[in-house]
Amino acid sequence: MHKLYLLRLFPALLLTATVLTTSCDKELEQPYSGINDDNAQVTLTSFIPVVTKYAPGELVRIEVAAAEPDQVQDIQLVQVVSKTDSTVVATLAPNFTYNEANRTTSQLVTYTVPSTLPNKQAVRLDVVVNFKNGGSRTRPVPFNVARAPEIKFSATPATFRNGLTATQQSEDDIITYSVILNETGITTLPASFVVGSNPPLFKTLDSLSYFYTIGSGAERRIGSVRLSSGAAATRAVDVTVPRGAVGQQVTFRFVAYSLQQMAAVSSTVTAVAPAALSQQRTGRLAFGPNANPDSLSFNLRTGLNELNANPTTAKDIYLTLNGTALGLATANTTQFFRLPATETSTQAFTSATANSVARRYYQAQAASLLTSTVAALAANDLILVRLRGTNEYQILRVLGTKPSTAGSTARLRFDYRSL
Structure with missing residues (x-):
């Protein structure tokens, strides 16, 4: 009867790469060696993955399957450190049940990694199934001790992409947070290593997720990045100040996950109304044989034409000519982005704020659309300006x-808004 049951059950007992091979009797340490007997197969099923790294305090969950569970006397968990120090850490009474989904008769056993074990320590957990007739079967679970996940902000934790301060962030503004994962750590043991030495071995991370909370409201998930290493890494994460947050504190939380464990770090900003571009000025530029040389360039900071004899550092824009088409260029580090026609309107100019202009400029920068010249100008063109490489x-x-035309003077009339 038992043999028929074993033949039906055995194909369903999937074995993991680290635990499925039955050790030869001479390789198993006394007194936990398997004894020759007539008892049936014992396996550790693959439905609960056994990994190669566990952190102190972490729970190792193992599913033990037995073809003849009614013949089991007990299950012992034996901790073997450095292949020599063997300790029975638990003796469990049999409590097998049939799992219809897995098609195994199995029992879940658990082991907690001691907090006293040093980093990189090699450990083998022997799962010993003792039978009523005195025989036993042993299955090893080897692993190394690793650190639980760690996360922290970089020296510059947040970069405000609108160029404004932390107290000037408004809805839809983009903030880039820089986080360090598993600082100084490694994910794989070198061929030769010393237990407890640096750099530390870390658990493999599964993902990095980020969330926001407005005031005392519910936390909402923004996004997630899949990870597959425990080695030290720095990640730049863009988050957006959520709508409906003006006048309230917004908390951004970043969570690094590994098997069973996690680490988190948080930062807050208080969302405010966007900063108005309250100053509006007009200007004129001219280029040609009859034009005043002092009307060729313009200082956007003073709102005046810049004298031709002055240094180029203050010549933020000057007029260029390509055939009959007018263009703008800069003599310093000022850069431009011309809004596409779909974003050009009278309202787009009058309602623009320092926050909205800087945000759109950053998006253009990320798409490599910034220029130091703008060609073929036409009425109602809207051009975003970052002045002289600053956050203005x-x-x-x-x-x-x-x-x-025919050598006549070319002219450009414009207005602009600034803080």
Whole structure:
């Protein structure tokens, strides 16, 4: 009867790579060696993965399957450290049940990794199934002790992409947080290592997830990145200040996960109303044989044409000519992004804020769309400006153009808004 049952059950007992091979009797340590007997197969099923690294305090869950569970006397968990120090850490009474989904008769046993074991320590957990007739079967679960996941902010934890301060962040603004995972750690043991030495061995991370909470409201998940290593890494994560947050504190939380364990770090900002571009100025540029040389360039900070004899550092924009088409260029580190036609309107200019301009500029920068020249200008063109490589942003609107024909003077009229 037992042999028929074993033949039906045995194909369903899937064995993991680390635990499925039956050790030869001479390789098993006394007094936990298997004894020759007539008892049936004992396996550790593959339905609960056994990994190669566990952290102190972590729970090792093992599913023990026996073809003849009614013949089991007890199950012992034997901790073997450095292949020599063997300790019986638990003796469990049999409590096997049939799992219809797994098609095994099995029992779940658990073992907690001691907090006293040093990093990188080699450990073998022997699962010893003792039978009523005095025989036994032993299955080993080898692993190394590793650190639980760790996460921290970098020296510069947050970069505010609108160029404004932490107290000037508004809805839809983008903040880039820099987080360090498993600082100085490694994910794989070197061929030769010393127990407890640096760099530390870490658990393999499964993912990095990030969340936000507005005030005392419910936490919401923003996104997640899949991970597959325990080695030290720095991650830059873009988050957006959520809508409906003005006047409230927003908490961003970043969580690194591994098997059973996690580590988290949080940062807060208080969302405010966007900063208005309250100053509006107009300007004119001219280029050609009859134009005043001092009307060729313009200082966007002073709102005045820049003298031709002045250094280029203050010449934020100047007029260029390509045939009859007018263009803008800069003589310093100012950069431009011309909004596409789908984003160009009178309202887009009048409602622009320092936050919205800087946010759109950052998106253009991420897409490598920034330029130091703008060609073929036309009325109502909207150009975002980052002034001289600083965090000062403006929006410029082309009011009118007069092209150069037959050597006549070309002219450009514009206005712009700034803080």
